[in-house]
Amino acid sequence: MTHPPLAGLPLADLVLVEEPGFYDDRQFAVYDRMRAEAPAYYYEPLDVFLLTRMDDVHYVSTHPQQFSNASGLTLNQLRMAADGASSAFERFNEPEGELVITKDPPRQRALRALMSQNLTPRRLGGFSDALGGFCRDLLDQVAAEADEGKPVDFVDSVAAALPLYVAAALLGVATVDVPRMKTWVAALEDLTRITSAAELEEPGRRFDELKSFLRDQLARKRREPGTDMMSSFLASTLDGAPAPDAVVLAHVATLMSNGGTTRLLLASIASLLAGHPSQLKLIRDDPALLDGVIEECLRLMPPARGFVRTATADVLLAGTRIQAGQRVYMLYPAANRDPGHFARPDSFDPARPQSYGHASFGFGTHFCLGAGLARMEAKALFGELAARYSSIRLAGEPKRYEHVQLNGWETLPVTFHREDS
Numbered sequence: 001m002t003h004p005p006l007a008g009l010p011l012a013d014l015v016l017v018e019e020p021g022f023y024d025d026r027q028f029a030v031y032d033r034m035r036a037e038a039p040a041y042y043y044e045p046l047d048v049f050l051l052t053r054m055d056d057v058h059y060v061s062t063h064p065q066q067f068s069n070a071s072g073l074t075l076n077q078l079r080m081a082a083d084g085a086s087s088a089f090e091r092f093n094e095p096e097g098e099l100v101i102t103k104d105p106p107r108q109r110a111l112r113a114l115m116s117q118n119l120t121p122r123r124l125g126g127f128s129d130a131l132g133g134f135c136r137d138l139l140d141q142v143a144a145e146a147d148e149g150k151p152v153d154f155v156d157s158v159a160a161a162l163p164l165y166v167a168a169a170l171l172g173v174a175t176v177d178v179p180r181m182k183t184w185v186a187a188l189e190d191l192t193r194i195t196s197a198a199e200l201e202e203p204g205r206r207f208d209e210l211k212s213f214l215r216d217q218l219a220r221k222r223r224e225p226g227t228d229m230m231s232s233f234l235a236s237t238l239d240g241a242p243a244p245d246a247v248v249l250a251h252v253a254t255l256m257s258n259g260g261t262t263r264l265l266l267a268s269i270a271s272l273l274a275g276h277p278s279q280l281k282l283i284r285d286d287p288a289l290l291d292g293v294i295e296e297c298l299r300l301m302p303p304a305r306g307f308v309r310t311a312t313a314d315v316l317l318a319g320t321r322i323q324a325g326q327r328v329y330m331l332y333p334a335a336n337r338d339p340g341h342f343a344r345p346d347s348f349d350p351a352r353p354q355s356y357g358h359a360s361f362g363f364g365t366h367f368c369l370g371a372g373l374a375r376m377e378a379k380a381l382f383g384e385l386a387a388r389y390s391s392i393r394l395a396g397e398p399k400r401y402e403h404v405q406l407n408g409w410e411t412l413p414v415t416f417h418r419e420d421s
Contacts, residue, residue: 031337035338048329065105080196139385151413163260164176168181171256185257210256218252261370283382283383299342303360394412
């Protein structure tokens with residue numbers, strides 16, 4: 001993609017949010033202009049308003065009665081609807097399945113309760129020893145190359161694997177086939193990438209394979225329940241009755257897919273640490289600093305770029321009249337660098353105060369249910385890494401993940417260094 005110069009061009013020539021190539025470092029200068037000139041910028045090709053200010057993103061997120069989740073969440077869904085192909089996604093919906101992220105209150109609250117009772121801090125806290133073991137095992141697997149100074153692809157060797165081991169352990173699946181699980185995560189990510197019904201066939205086949213696998217696991221857990229999260233889901237209630245298998249299946253598949261966004265987060269943290277070589281040693285000397293590093297990475301490199309909401313009535317937002325039925329798209333990378341909320345917004349500063357924080361996990365009713373688990377994985381992994389090494393360094397040019405909805409690295413070649421290296 002060729003980037004035009006910013007000066008003198010209308011925003012319509014610059015705001016290319018459906019193009020993966022738009023999302024390199026030059027996107028932030030475009031967001032600055034949008035914030036100043038049109039904070040609710042009308043993107044005519046999809047009849048959607050793009051929001052770049054933190055206050056507006058926060059308002060939409062915390063007013064579900066005015067901005068609904070139920071009519072599409074991603075730009076590619078809007079594109080397919082504009083092309084008359086929105087019904088193509090119906091093949092992925094279980095007849096009786098319901099997903100918390102696609103519902104509005106009050107139904108959303110009932111489904112969220114089903115999820116949250118299985119993701120409590122107590123349950124996750126009891127998993128910390130196993131998580132630490134996964135981190136040690138993964139770093140042991142790359143230790144030979146690392147200790148010889150050989151480059152390691154942090155994405156493939158570490159960041160992609162850890163969330164899948166975690167998901168498999170939490171859900172209590174019978175076997176852990178990481179390469180196969182990676183294809184399922186990729187299929188789920190492709191569903192937010194494709195823009196035509198014809199492109200659905202291949203990810204659809206892999207998604208059907210995932211559902212078949214999970215159905216077999218659910219049947220096994222009904223026969224032989226354990227202490228794992230899948231067994232807990234099956235023992236949960238919804239509307240005063242046992243949760244339907246279709247609902248359990250939908251939410252278990254969602255937990256599996258969250259491995260993708262956690263992969264992106266872990267790789268982004270590694271890239272920031274590689275760009276700031278002194279940080280890893282500082283974390284080893286004071287592990288409490290790691291929390292700030294994780295939050296600052298989430299601010300600068302949100303794993304998801306944003307989500308769509310649909311106005312339920314006419315509303316005035318950012319000085320712009322939005323009609324009932326029109327959509328807004330919350331651009332998290334723009335909101336997270338809003339100078340009205342963050343001093344030196346483009347700078348990496350793990351100690352910065354963040355008022356009500358970054359937008360990367362959302363706000364309010366739809367705050368990400370997996371946020372605690374993602375933070376826990378990041379803290380365990382980089383705490384273990386800091387105990388072993390004093391710095392991470394880039395060992396080549398990383399490759400961006402070419403995706404409109406998701407943000408991060410496809411490859412990240414790094415070397416690990418001890419103090420004496």
